[in-house]
Amino acid sequence: MKISTKGRYGLTIMIELARKYGEGPISLKQIARDNDLSEHYLEQLIAPLRNASLVKSVRGAYGGYMLVNEPWNITAGDVIRVLEGPITPVEGIEDEEPAKQALWLRIRDAVKDVLDTTTLEDLKNHSGDQTQDEFMFYI
């Protein structure tokens, strides 16, 4: 029940591009440096994002990547779906018996609701205003 680094780093890339929306192409090298990530690995993540037309590229020196749409018109769900596949807690949900099927559907819809209502604009500069106690992280 985990989102891998594909989705997480992919979201990192997209948030960085959202922060610099309108400033021309941003290189992966810069994003990799600023977030302490492997540039080579980010290359592999941004390829599907480009294929899905979430970002466009400018090749050559001083090239880089840009968002195709406005940050408020791209959701976290758009990004996660491209890099992690369909949002669903189980494969072959339709083969499950009704009881479990209903459970998986409720989980899926709950996650979908969060991901599809959160835009890059929401994520791009979050003040962190909610006082987060340590215990919040435990279950």
Add this chain to the structure above:
Amino acid sequence: MKISTKGRYGLTIMIELARKYGEGPISLKQIARDNDLSEHYLEQLIAPLRNASLVKSVRGAYGGYMLVNEPWNITAGDVIRVLEGPITPVEGIEDEEPAKQALWLRIRDAVKDVLDTTTLEDLKNHSGDQTQDEFMFYI
């Protein structure tokens, strides 16, 4: 972003035991046969459930497993947590920057809410009353 067969099969076991709650020990062989699963594999899944005191065992011929508590006092979350670990969409959530952290927390809480409010009693005989169209399974 998937629940593995550990959690799924574990839930299957627990639902079967809930359905036969009060009828004495149920063998894994029977559960494996009824659900077309590997008995050997189920053995490995029920071990942690026993260690967590969710089920108790009776050894020997005509032995098997029983729920320790009533089906309405055991939630899907209890089972999933034992077999899949803590419910969280990412590891090291506290290291994330505030924007993403808040997103992961909202997803976690949404999933938690579903899992912790669904009991084995809810799952044990679900009529499948909701007319489920095919398209419901796609995203």
Add this chain to the structure above:
DNA sequence: TATAATACCGTGTGGTAAAATAGGAAGAAG
């Protein structure tokens, strides 16, 4: 024209986890 910066592309690789499979030991009922 030359050089540097960048995107683009395929492949390799070590590690880890999932999903079993195999083969028994030990306890209980008949």
Add this chain to the structure above:
DNA sequence: CTTCTTCCTATTTTACCACACGGTATTATA
């Protein structure tokens, strides 16, 4: 004492993750 079942410890197979590597193509700038 035979059969049934839990209990325990490997081993195997498969897939995916998270990169690393080495190159080619494209473009801006000096």
